Amino acid sequence: MKPAVLQKTAQVTVLMLIISVLLPVLAFGAGFSSGTSYKKGTVTGQVYLDVYNSVYPSVYAYSPEGTLLDVADVTYSSKDVNGAVYFKFTSDVGTYNYVKLKFNDPNNVNSSVYQTVYRSKNSPGGGGWAGGGSTSGAGEISANSDGSVNADQLISSLNQYNTVTINITGDFALIPAKALVGFTSGGKVIIVKSTNGSYVLPISVLNVKDLASQLSATTDDVNVKVTVAKASQAIADSVASSAKALGGEVVAGAVDFNLTAVGKNNASVAVNLGSNYVSRYLPLPASVDADSATGVLIDTTTNKLSFVPTVFSSTYADLKRNGNSVYAVIKLDKSFGDVSGHWAQNNIELLANKLVVDGVTDTAFEPERSITRAEFAALVVRSLGLTPMTGSSSFSDVESSDWFSSTVNSAVYAKIIDGYEDGTFRPNATINREELAAMVVRALDYAGAKPEVTASEQSSLLAKFSDSDEIVWAEEEVATAIKSGIVDGLTDDTLGARDTATRAQAATMLKRLLTTAKFIN
Structure with missing residues (x-):
């Protein structure tokens, strides 16, 4: 009987080994699930543990230089047939090229899991790695x-x-x-x-x-x-x-x-x-x-x-x-005599120090003067650090010899401006607050920092302004600018969308654009 028993035991052992080889490895202790995304300043995703623990892990988000940006709590999401438990998280981190994520495995106090996730504009798909113990990110x-x-x-x-x-x-x-x-x-x-x-x-x-x-x-x-x-x-x-x-x-x-x-x-x-x-x-x-x-x-x-x-x-x-x-x-330490005490003084001087805005002279900025469409296009191109592009223009009223030709070309390439139905850009026309908001929001989109605004949000954001019906075509852009904190009302309940914009208002919107995009401190 012994040989028969040994033979059956050996057969069972071989069978178990074969099954173990064929079955996929379904759990890795802890990790980030695939599909972690970084869009519009927010990281969303899931983490998993192969053993349930009543202590939920927190997800730590760090900037590229290692500054802690956010500690996100997780919430229970699901449990799969193999016993892995999934937790979802959302982390508001602002705009960087990438952020580093980490959480500590509550089932193994000596183990941490890391992932680097890229803003979707720069790196569709992102990627992650689950490591523990002595391995770092x-x-x-x-x-x-x-x-x-x-x-x-x-x-x-x-x-x-x-x-x-x-x-x-x-x-x-x-x-x-x-x-x-x-x-x-x-x-x-x-x-x-x-x-x-x-x-x-x-x-x-x-x-x-x-x-x-x-x-x-x-x-x-x-x-x-x-x-x-x-x-x-x-x-x-x-x-x-x-x-x-x-x-x-x-x-x-x-x-x-x-x-x-x-x-x-x-x-x-x-x-x-x-x-x-x-x-x-x-x-x-x-x-x-x-x-x-x-x-x-x-x-x-x-x-x-x-x-x-x-x-x-x-x-x-x-x-x-x-x-x-x-x-x-x-x-630099730039200042202008005619902005002393002005409501936009700090914004104007900051952007002058950063070579984004210029004075009309060395000592005057003329903050309440109107600004043309070409002038503002040039300021947006500077704010994004874009290289001016030479060559012929797509607009019938922009000549290659015009001072603004290369910046207009760059703004068109970055989809920050478009023209009128008759094929003109009207570079010397004064810009209104609606157009200003639209161009800034497009620049925010180019920088990968434009927030999403639902139809219901748009209605709610615009509803508190009694003159919102005066917006001709840029309802979505104006609502997005309001949500981003880039646009304020002229008063508590008026937008002044069709009012001519001033140089002070333009500087203020650009400063808020750069701050929102994490392009300046």
């Missing part, structure tokens, strides 16, 4: 002295971590494209870091296969070259001279941030970031006043400095832009 590797990065080491790190920092001792890193191919939709981030600054590069903004095609190469033969280098002395001197001419001084920089793909025989193409605002960190030698300091780029042809959306911490400046250039931080 970020890792570090070092480039070789010539800037090259070991592909196998990078792949290994990206398999383990959401964010991988590549430390460089020179001016650039050469990142093998073949190491990035498998991570273009996984919410992974590479930070190239040196003493000059850091370039924060979501892999999702790189279409490495397309870059290889442009170079007539395969991804095996392509490197993504990320440059974080001190600008030449001549350019640094130009930045200092231009800042001095504006009445200011350089605080940090100038640093050349550049991004190219390099193939065989050193053939190269620029990497187009599209509409994705990507962060560059410039270290600050000392804390600065965020109201008087600003990030800038320099046009090396004209030596002109332009505003770059910038948020300041005590130790570094986070410059956000969708293009490459030489960047620096300067500080």
Whole structure:
């Protein structure tokens, strides 16, 4: 009987092993469910535990630089057939390129779970990783002295971590494209870091296969070259001279941030970031006043400095832009005699310090003067840090020789403005408050920070204003501007949508736009 019993036991054991191999692994202890999304300043998603616990986990949301933004409570959602328990959460975090999420597994006090989630405008789909114990959400590797990065080491790190920092001792890193191919939709981030600054590069903004095609190469033969280098002395001197001419001084920089793909025989193409605002960190030698300091780029042809959306911490400046250039931080102390005591004085002076608005003269702003459609289009383009686009215009009344031609082209490209049915833009016509609100809300949408407004919300937001029926065509935009805190009524119950807008009102709306989009402190 013993051989028979042993034989049956062995058969059962083999059967159990086969079943265990065939069955999928259905629980991983704890983690973020797929489908976590980041839209309009809000992160929504689910977390799961494979063992029910009466202690619900809280979800912690952090900014890219590690500042705690929100602690979101979770609520019970469901339980699946395998016993995994799901909890849903909503976290209001504002607008960043990405945020880092974490929760602690109540069933294992030594385990934390991490996920990096990108704003949907920049990285559709996002991605996450569930890890515990001694594993964190970020890792570090070092480039070789010539800037090259070991592909196998990078792949290994990206398999383990959401964010991988590549430390460089020179001016650039050469990142093998073949190491990035498998991570273009996984919410992974590479930070190239040196003493000059850091370039924060979501892999999702790189279409490495397309870059290889442009170079007539395969991804095996392509490197993504990320440059974080001190600008030449001549350019640094130009930045200092231009800042001095504006009445200011350089605080940090100038640093050349550049991004190219390099193939065989050193053939190269620029990497187009599209509409994705990507962060560059410039270290600050000392804390600065965020109201008087600003990030800038320099046009090396004209030596002109332009505003770059910038948020300041005590130790570094986070410059956000969708293009490459030489960047620096300067500080100014602008004021105008005719805004002293004016209700918009602080907003006007802040935006003047950030090179967004100009005075009519060095000492006068004329806050109650009207503003034209072309003038406001130029201010919006500056506020978003867009590069003026040369070329012919789509409007019959905008000539390439007009001072506003390139900014109007940029605003059209970003879908911030459109014209009239007769094909004109009417650049010299004064702008009214309805048009002002519409353009600002479109700019907010371009920045990825436009909130959704339902039909019922729209009715409710407009209902409290007795003159809301005077809005001709932009009901949705005006309601969105009200919800965003960008538009106030002229009085408690009047909007004045058809009233001519003033320079003070324009500056105030732009300041609120930049604050809402997290483009300034």
